[in-house]
Amino acid sequence: MAHIPDGVLSLPVIAAGGAGAAIGLALGLRALDEREIPKTAILAAVFFVASLVAVPVGPSSVHVLLGGLMGLVLGVRAFAAVFIGLVLQAVLFGFGGLSTLGVDTLNMALPGVVLASLARPLLLGASPARAGVVAAVVAALAVFGTAAGVSAALALSSSDYVPALKIILLTYLPLAAVEAVITGFVVSFLARVKPEILPVLQPPEIRP
């Protein structure tokens, strides 16, 4: 849904998206201790598998993006998880764009990463119910952030695309609602069952 295929965007937008995603990936990889590689990779695999599940919405169905949840669980490493998911999608199913890999990574990862870090003060030591509500808001806003990114990429590519954007933006509303509810329940579940997965719930470690 947030994937922009090759052939739609203009070259400057592709280049800017690539540069932005490269910065995000570099930050994510720098934050990643080499010994954390297996854990991060396994979580990235979960997000990939979860995004294949079709959630019914009326007569149609949506696939969740889980950008907000990835930001909450992985932090800045979400850039790497999203990028890997996109590459896997290309080799396993032949879907997705190659030139738009950067733009797509940025659109899906950046809102979640930023919003999760902004929500951190609200989540520190929060009860499971409260964490769920905050996470739901983060997830909904992350979807809107992704929608804004997709719109910006299209609008900057060609002014001819602008009229279509209003319709496209409407299609993100049900997704935002679905993601908010799912992420809210996932986070309150994790806060009760396995809070270690959610580093945002815990005070930052003091490293020697």
Add this chain to the structure above:
Amino acid sequence: MSEGLACSLAPPSRAGLDRLDGRVRVLAAAAAVATILALGSPVVLTLALVLGLGLALLSGLSGRDVAARLVHMEGFLLVLLVVLPLTAPGPTIALGPVALSQPGLDHAILVLLRVNLCALAILTLLAGLEPVHLGHALARLKVPAKLVHLFLFSARYVAVIGEEAGRLHEALRVRAFRPRTSLHTLRTLAYFVGQLLVRAFERAERVDEAMRCRAFAGRFALIADARLTRLDALFAGGLAIGLAGLLLLDRLA
């Protein structure tokens, strides 16, 4: 992956293409996409589409695989293609009661051709490439080692997590769960994702401990004696001539 979960099946790996070096396939796909984006003439793009379809079928993809991929279009692309001719400024042509904008129509046709061609190039050249081979190819193309290792691990664990998801899905079905548009469905799916995360996290801790016991410090030896063969050179040369020819035709057109 379990039925009911996977939204589409992977195209089969193809013997002919699998004899090529992974690096050649990655670079070939990138070169093909870059060339397609540089083409501006609808006639040349149509010619490229015909050639591309021929090559895709020649590579061992079935007509059904290709059709399934090309029909699966992103929703917003469909909206874009319908709205462009109706709203773009410029001279219009009357088609019954609706006035279609000529530049908008041209733009929509160009986008449609480019999108399909790029999808075809990725499907033909990249899809079906073993993730492990892709990981090795990326390492040889100087992609950062951490990213390559993450990719290799993820690719390995997607299958494992997929099986785990299949077991959870079965447990849901045994309890007569049917996805509907309801809060109950959303909550159930949320617990599904949550449980998947918990199990994966616990698995990751076991894997992590096992790897540390075996002195893993963040990198594997990527052992592959992949050398570029004459077949790779032939393929790369042929593709380069083809793409250059298309670019030349496009400049002349």
